[in-house]
Amino acid sequence: MAIIPIAGAALPIYLFRTGSPQVDFHAAAFLILGSVVGAYVGARMLSRIPDRELKVAVALVLGVLGLKELVFP
Amino acid sequence: MTWTDVLLMLAGLAAGFLSGTIGIGGGLLFVPSMTVALRVSQAVAQGTSLVAIVPTAIVGGITHIREGNVLIEPALWMGGGGVVGAILGALVAVEVPGPVLARVWGAFLVLFAVRLGYQSVTRSAKAS
Numbered sequence: 001m002a003i004i005p006i007a008g009a010a011l012p013i014y015l016f017r018t019g020s021p022q023v024d025f026h027a028a029a030f031l032i033l034g035s036v037v038g039a040y041v042g043a044r045m046l047s048r049i050p051d052r053e054l055k056v057a058v059a060l061v062l063g064v065l066g067l068k069e070l071v072f073p
Numbered sequence: 074m075t076w077t078d079v080l081l082m083l084a085g086l087a088a089g090f091l092s093g094t095i096g097i098g099g100g101l102l103f104v105p106s107m108t109v110a111l112r113v114s115q116a117v118a119q120g121t122s123l124v125a126i127v128p129t130a131i132v133g134g135i136t137h138i139r140e141g142n143v144l145i146e147p148a149l150w151m152g153g154g155g156v157v158g159a160i161l162g163a164l165v166a167v168e169v170p171g172p173v174l175a176r177v178w179g180a181f182l183v184l185f186a187v188r189l190g191y192q193s194v195t196r197s198a199k200a201s
Contacts, residue, residue: 001134001148003098006155007123013163014120022167023120024113030078031103031125034085035092039133042093049094052193058091059190065105066182073115073175 080110089129097189099126105182108175115175116167 014022042049084106088099100122107118137143166174 001130001137001143002151002155003130004127004134005152006159007126007130009156010159010163011120011123011127013160013167014116014123017164017167018116021120022114022116023124024117025121025124027077027081027107027111027113028121028124030081031085031088031099031121032128034082034087035089035099035103035125035129036085036132038086038089038091039093039129040089041086042090044093046094051095052196054091055095055189055193058095058097059186059193062101062105062182063186063190065109066179066184066186068109069105069175069179070183071179073172073179 077111081106084110085125092129092133099129101182101185104178108178115171115178119166119174119178 011023084102085099088102088106091097091102092099100119103122103125104115104118107113107121108115113121134143169177
């Protein structure tokens with residue numbers, strides 16, 4: 001719940017601080033569509049998901065993506 | 074609908090799925106999926122991620138309030154403190170050159186990944 005005012009406070013700065021808005025509403029709409037469905041499916045499958053394996057896999061993917069951004073921004 | 078839209082929806086699906094199962098927030102996946110897969114600039118990816126987080130968190134938050142899973146007072150304190158930090162952070166982020174912002178973000182992602190991997194391995198070792 002705490003993320004709602006936090007994201008809401010930062011958003012106007014991305015929208016209005018620079019010459020052009022640093023926000024893509026079209027992209028956001030499709031992210032929202034997917035994430036609402038994904039959150040529902042995830043919550044339903046919660047008990048059947050191998051927690052540790054999923055966390056390790058996510059850590060590997062995020063680690064690779066982070067290294068890519070760090071070395072080739 | 075373009076392939077880019079489909080990719081965004083799949084990224085959203087993965088982010089939503091992970092927030093529903095292991096509780097990892099949307100922005101961690103929204104931002105790299107836009108910068109790495111779609112070559113969106115770091116600042117636009119972060120701004121767009123903020124737009125996508127708000128409705129998702131409202132829907133999730135209402136569900137959790139109904140289930141009695143929300144401690145209202147700590148949420149208010151965290152939200153209040155977070156607002157100040159978010160404004161300061163956003164003011165810095167829109168001024169910092171894109172590649173620098175991407176490097177800082179990459180470093181954060183690597184640290185987060187190491188912590189997540191370490192925690193999941195050590196916790197299961199203790200349990201077994």
